[in-house]
Amino acid sequence: MARANAAYYARRDPFADFTTAPEISQIFGEIIGAWAAVVWDGLGRPAPFLLAEAGPGRGTLMADARRLLARVAAGAHAAAQVHFIETSPRLRAEQAARVPEAAWHASIDTLPDGPLILVANEFLDALPIRQFRREGGQWFERHVQHAQFVEQPSAEPPGLPDAEAGLDGVLEVNEAAEAFVTALARRLVAQGGVALILDYGTPENPGDSLQAIRARRPAEPLLHAGEADLTALVDFGAVARAAARGGASTQGPVAQGAFLTRLGLFQRAERLARGRTAAEATALMAGARRLAEPLQMGGLFKAMAVTASSLPPLPGFAA
Numbered sequence: 001m002a003r004a005n006a007a008y009y010a011r012r013d014p015f016a017d018f019t020t021a022p023e024i025s026q027i028f029g030e031i032i033g034a035w036a037a038v039v040w041d042g043l044g045r046p047a048p049f050l051l052a053e054a055g056p057g058r059g060t061l062m063a064d065a066r067r068l069l070a071r072v073a074a075g076a077h078a079a080a081q082v083h084f085i086e087t088s089p090r091l092r093a094e095q096a097a098r099v100p101e102a103a104w105h106a107s108i109d110t111l112p113d114g115p116l117i118l119v120a121n122e123f124l125d126a127l128p129i130r131q132f133r134r135e136g137g138q139w140f141e142r143h144v145q146h147a148q149f150v151e152q153p154s155a156e157p158p159g160l161p162d163a164e165a166g167l168d169g170v171l172e173v174n175e176a177a178e179a180f181v182t183a184l185a186r187r188l189v190a191q192g193g194v195a196l197i198l199d200y201g202t203p204e205n206p207g208d209s210l211q212a213i214r215a216r217r218p219a220e221p222l223l224h225a226g227e228a229d230l231t232a233l234v235d236f237g238a239v240a241r242a243a244a245r246g247g248a249s250t251q252g253p254v255a256q257g258a259f260l261t262r263l264g265l266f267q268r269a270e271r272l273a274r275g276r277t278a279a280e281a282t283a284l285m286a287g288a289r290r291l292a293e294p295l296q297m298g299g300l301f302k303a304m305a306v307t308a309s310s311l312p313p314l315p316g317f318a319a
């Protein structure tokens with residue numbers, strides 16, 4: 001999965017295969033910009049600070065967030081130093097076209113020191129999972145051989161909560177996502193800051209959720225290696241445990257629809273729609289609904305915050 005996705009993101013245009021919230025509506029990035037401004041205020045307005053994004057895709061979210069900050073939060077805009085964590089050279093070039101002032105990193109380890117506000121939208125779902133199956137108390141791990149799944153007996157996967165370790169069935173473990181979150185948590189604790197993770201996922205282990213998307217349709221995961229997007233649902237329970245191992249606290253997960261609605265998604269859409277043509281206004285409202293409605297992206301997608309210390313609820317996380 002790691003090799004297939006590295007080849008995929010390096011060579012193909014992923015946005016021909018799938019679309020993401022910042023590509024659906026400019027309001028998504030604007031709301032995250034506004035969220036970052038409020039969080040920055042709560043952190044005591046550190047200047048400078050790192051405004052970082054993991055897996056920024058086309059750079060659209062950050063461009064929208066930066067534009068919003070420039071307009072309504074000049075202090076945060078001036079203090080923000082933009083850093084991108086991105087491995088694909090192709091997408092780095094697209095990001096540079098929209099956010100030329102950014103600095104690029106291959107991993108979180110090379111971010112410079114300092115207080116950090118980090119966003120990761122649809123990043124963790126692209127990191128490689130391992131799949132395990134338990135039957136009658138015996139664990140098996142699924143491997144890939146000659147483009148087929150083969151199972152081999154294995155030890156119990158490490159770090160499972162008791163409720164998940166004791167049941168027969170398939171489980172997924174995303175060690176890369178957990179390592180990222182633990183490293184993130186450690187640096188938030190050491191240097192201050194807050195992170196916002198948005199992704200499709202479940203509060204507990206999702207079971208067998210590996211999927212491939214190609215040309216906007218589901219594909220067979222083991223066919224088209226490197227030519228289809230391979231993802232798995234994010235296990236937000238595992239994300240919270242990984243953050244705790246790094247000494248950090250978490251808030252959420254809350255449904256993306258609730259998160260965006262609390263932060264004014266529909267008010268902003270109505271505001272933008274004023275003075276536009278009827279067709280433009282309809283498209284703006286449709287985009288907002290697609291992000292928020294439970295049966296579209298508002299329910300399966302969730303938001304989780306990682307914070308250095310336990311804080312009162314952050315914007316969007318209070319009921």
Ligand code: SAH
Pocket residue numbers: 005009014020021022023054055056057058061085086087088091106120121122123126127
């Ligand atoms: N956040 C963007 C793009 C999501 S697609 C959006 O919402 O539109 C996943 C992004 O993560 C792409 O930019 C991809 O190149 C990047 N990515 C995937 N695996 C990565 C890894 N191991 N390290 C850094 N970036 C990675």
